[in-house]
Amino acid sequence: MSDDPLFAIGPDQPGHDPESGQWGAAVELPVDGMPLEYEAFTLTHRPSYLCFAQEILGDPGVAGEVVHxxxxxxxxxxxxxxxxxxxxxxxxxxxxxxxxxxxxxxxxDPQLLVRLARLRTTLDRMRAALPDTEATTAADRDPDADTDDPLMVLLATLSPRQFDVVILKAHGRSTHFIAWFLGTHPSTVDRNLARALARLDDGLRPLRLLHPGTPDHRRGERR
Structure with a gap:
């Protein structure tokens, strides 16, 4: 995770005025002559951009203005x-x-920093609660072993980034928010989530067959 994800993206972006600190002020969209590739890009990405902006800013109107x-x-x-x-x-x-x-x-900034600090604390607590994978190897092989929670054992086998993505998803965070929080790109989040869910699914499948009440990790898959 980036030490300070708020500053993961530098200021040297098109449309940024370093003197005023404003971004994209007083510009109008050219109504004619835009290539089809631009229109396709907008149609593809605008919905998720709006959701992400609203998740951070907390105001649909302001989010719409920023994305525009x-x-x-x-x-x-x-x-x-x-x-x-x-x-x-x-x-x-x-x-x-x-x-x-x-x-x-x-x-x-203060409110947002508090929200991010809470998420970091949540991740740290979840990580601290993970079992020692070396100590639980035998129990993990035995579906009837009543030691550690099988799901927690499997979570302990994920990479740190995969673990962060799964936990943040389980807490209802969007792919774009997670990417911003971790200082990466949404496509990287999607890849890590897919790999993590595949690993969890492989590990939980025999447990679900033997114990139908085993929780289904896919509930944390919503975006």
């Missing part, structure tokens, strides 16, 4: 953005920075 500004600036810089190594990553960086600038502008 990001997409406007992306339209203006479209030719330049296409020359970047990955336009999806470029747009993600623009969105993260725009949201961060809006948090600062509205003096919401």
């Amino acid at each position: 500004e990001v997409l406007v600036q992306l339209a203006i810089d479209w030719s330049e953005a296409l020359r970047s190594p990955d336009i999806v990553v470029t747009a993600w960086g623009m969105l993260c920075h725009a949201i961060r600038a809006e948090v600062r502008r509205r003096d919401r």
Whole structure:
């Protein structure tokens, strides 16, 4: 996890004014001549961008304005953005920075920092509660062993990043929020989640057959 995910995206993004600290101010979307690729990009990413912005900012109206500004600036810089190594990553960086600038502008840093600190505490407590995988290897092989919770044993076998993603998902956080919180990209979150769920599913399948009451991890899969 990034030491300070609030600053994981630097300020050197298209449309950012380093003197005023504002982002994408007073720009209008060109109504004519936008390529189909831009329209497809907008249709694909705008819904998840809106959900993410609202999750951080807590206001649907403000979230809509921020996302609109990001997409406007992306339209203006479209030719330049296409020359970047990955336009999806470029747009993600623009969105993260725009949201961060809006948090600062509205003096919401303290509240947001408290929310993030609580999530870090939750992850730390969950990680501390994990069993010692070396000590529980024999119990893990024995479905009838009444020692550690089988799900906790399996969670202990995940990589740190996979564990963080699964726990944050189980707490109802969106893929985009998790990516921002961990200082990574949503596609990386999706990959880690898929690998973690596959590992958990493989481990829990025999337990579900022998013990039908075993909890189903897929309840934490919603996005």
